Amino acid sequence: MTYNFNDIEAKWQKYWAENQTFKAENNSEKPKFYVLDMFPYPSGAGLHVGHPLGYIASDIYARYKRHQGFNVLHPQGYDSFGLPAEQYAIQTGQHPAITTAENIKTYRRQLDQIGFSFDWSREVRTSDPSYYKWTQWIFIQLFNSWYNKDADKAEDISELIKIFVSEGNSKVNAVCDDNIEPFSAEEWKTFDTVKQQQILLQYRLTYLAETEVNWCPALGTVLANDEIVNGVSERGGHPVIRKKMTQWSMRISAYAERLLQGLDKIDWTDSLKESQRNWIGKSVGAAVSFKVLANNENGSHAEHVEASHVIDVFTTRPDTIFGVSFMTLAPEHELVSQITTPAQKAEVEAYILATAKRSERDRMADVKTISGAFTGTYAEHPFTKQPIPVWIGDYVLAGYGTGAVMSVPCGDQRDYDFAKHFNIPIPNIFEGVDISKEAYASKDNVVIANSDFLNGLNYKEATKKVIQELEKLGQGEGKTNYRLRDAVFSRQRYWGEPFPVYYVNGMPQMIDAKHLPIRLPEVEKYLPTETGEPPLGNATVWAWDTNKNEVVSNDLIDNKTIHPLELNTMPGWAGSSWYFNRYMDPDNTEAFASKEALNYWKDVDLYIGGSEHATGHLLYSRFWQKFLFDKGLVPVDEYAKKLINQGMILGTSAFTYEFMPSFDADSKYRYNTVLVSNSIFEKYKKKIVLDDDFFSTTFNIMFSSYSSSEKLKIRELVDKGKIGFGFMDRHVDVALINSSDELNVNEFKKWRPEFDDAIFIGEKGEIIEGDNDVYKVGREVEKMSKSKYNVVNPDQICVDYGADSLRLYEMFLGPLEQYKPWNTAGITGVHGFLKKLWKLYVGENGLLVNDTEPSKESLKTLHKTIKKVQEDIENFSFNTSVSTFMIAVNELTAQKCTSKDILEPLLVLLSPYAPHIAEELWSQLGHNESISTAPFPKFDASHLVESSKNYPISFNGKMRFTLELPMDFNAQQIEEAVMANEKTQEQLQGRTPKKVIIVPGKIVNIVG
């Protein structure tokens, strides 16, 4: 009986599906364990071998935890809203729901054939109305909430309204829009509904705000910054205009501090946490207000500039306030127009115009050019009362902090460069620091000087002191700033969740939750409308009837009872921000998940996915979870205890090399195509030698259609340097390469008929005709992609070697977190291992396993393996356990082990990695239940006790030979035995050792 993996795998996949072997129960006496993969976007290309890497790792862990007696939740689903399906719809008219469903089918087939232990009864799809009903529901909850800073949590908007009614908004400590006008309770009551709704929007956790976007009228679409080059569209060169659009935003900034603090509670990788910390960008410092001096005090004529203006700045270095020699505002700063003197007006306006023309990208890319303009106005230093010139400069960003800085050239390199460029003084306020060449930006080793009451203090002391003094003046306070911006939540796309929102008098109204889901309407075209509205603007049945509570035809809109619906859809991260909770109770129609299910499963114990989601999905989902927690809707405020990023599997691209001449333009010469093997390319790639065999032979081949005299003429041109030669490399499909990097020339010609007449020169330098020589390709590691022809499909691997081989090999490639290249040739190693394993159990005449007593060696092999595999799984070191299995099978084969006491537990160890072969052999051993129900073998250290040790004997730290000595020898006995050994004397060559280091059970090191 041979190892017929195709039959075995099909058999057990069917068995698992029919018996629902991996269905998780929401009620169980067992402890729970939740293993989650980041769910995939089902793309049309299907899976390649890189995609399942993380799924295999999590599957091994999930299966291991089942053997350990846990009730394991290991679900899978699809993040099925998204751009590619929509692009395809635009091109073909095919409804995205149809392509998405087809793609999911392909994914499911591919996932099934790898033998994952997913509980498919819990599958979710974000584009399914029964799922996005709850995405819409959560959106409504966000709309109906505000962030109370005093309670440090989200609260219902009705609480806020109560406060407004009883005392106005002056005491409200909320995260909200800037510049909200204060009002009293009486005023609130006099406001009309629209006014009240406008005010409430400024507090809600999701709110409408005007945002500037790049609008291209010719293309009828919004463009991202990187789609615009020199002010025109990258495609077609159409003009682009800045347009304000009303967009939904999420007030994630309210959670900045909690998102930061929460990182300390969760076991995620340091690099990922670091990314999130950088993204949140907390800086601690001070807010300082500088009074603008009325211009007449400075001899200017601009009487209209009043002293009441104040420039607010944020600084992380309030300790350097005496080093301020100018202030800089962003050109877009709203005060600029108000404070500029008539004399400077022309210059300032020209500068603003010039910077406005430059795109954000240009400004960011061009950091070196220093530019700016003086406003003509001065501000007053809060302590010295000296006038400080106010400049504008585009190195100050309008979007960060207050859009204005106090410039301290001695302590900030950008301020320093600006000051040098415009000849502004650079006062030094650091004791013993040379600032003649550059600023001293460090906070360490600072002793403040020339700074009045701060003299002699260090950074910390001075910061504390100056904030106290600023507070006394009422011109500043300690402040913390975050880089994290509120997130735009609207997309001008079709294939996303519709908002449960209609508009009355321009104000957004939530549809009552009991009428959800609001389904995506049908549209004729998936493009934006001619008037620039999002694709939903094409829908003819897209209005809300507030009497019937249903979506009705647009014709009926009367703005009394029937109102227009929102035309934007939600972004990709909406559905993925809470799906991990839905898996706990996926079919619930009353809630996004029941309280019981949420309290039983609570959170994800292990989450595996790619690091590309570090600041997107993984931040937004933490934000939503914290919000749901505040509202008492989930029991924990961090949803994933442990997270691992799997590395990417890279492709090993293959290249052919064409050796070709480079003629001057309009050459009449025609030549034969010559492809050379890799070693020839390697030999000549740097320099082509004109007077050796290779060149003369190849030259003759290339120009074989010419007469000898003509060839001589061409050769002359070559020697004169008129014709040069070089190599052209081309990607070749890795499917045409064998395990020795040899190209199948005939198949290649079928794949690329234009090379039908090409001449192939092989490794030996011979023209390939039959099998006289071989053509080897060059290889390079690159990202796996269709265009590089290095994509390897798991389907073919499963056919040729089986899913168990694929699973083992993906793990065997290297550490889970690392980037590593795929090379299909290597799979024969793990495949051979499985065959060897099979032969250990099954001989030509049937099962070999019997009830003989296991030998000491076999017991040692088994327990060594149990220990190592258990440690490896718990450390996510799956590559090393594959090696361990190989060693175990090699040893047991050598021992001719047939004992059931050894071979049965070995199958349980292996089953998380290679579940199909393990199930098959398990059932052949007489078991009727799935191996997944078997307990994990117990490690017994007594089998590993040794009576002797093969000591490495080192001389000055270098191992020279080994010596077998009894384990119970003490240090003195060891030393005697070692010194008496003739090899020791040989090494010493008569010298007396200075010292002998002996660590019993470990090593012997002789010094001298």
Next chain:
RNA sequence: GCUCAAGUGGCGGAAUUGGUAGACGCGCCGGAUUCAAAAUCCGGUUCUUCGGAGUGCGGGUUCGAUUCCCGCCUUGAGUACCA
């Protein structure tokens, strides 16, 4: 620029607390089997001037360093005028 990660044979990688560097596998070389090939099995495979040398480079700590410390170099990822 900053932050993070990583540099070990021809290749993927191993060495878990400082203790025999190169486990395991691929590839390659040699052999057995075969009419032949595939498959399978056995042996070898860091380099070497055969003394030794050797884990990106230069130092240091130690009896002993891939592992710890200091300084650099290279590669990859993220981020970028963040005050």
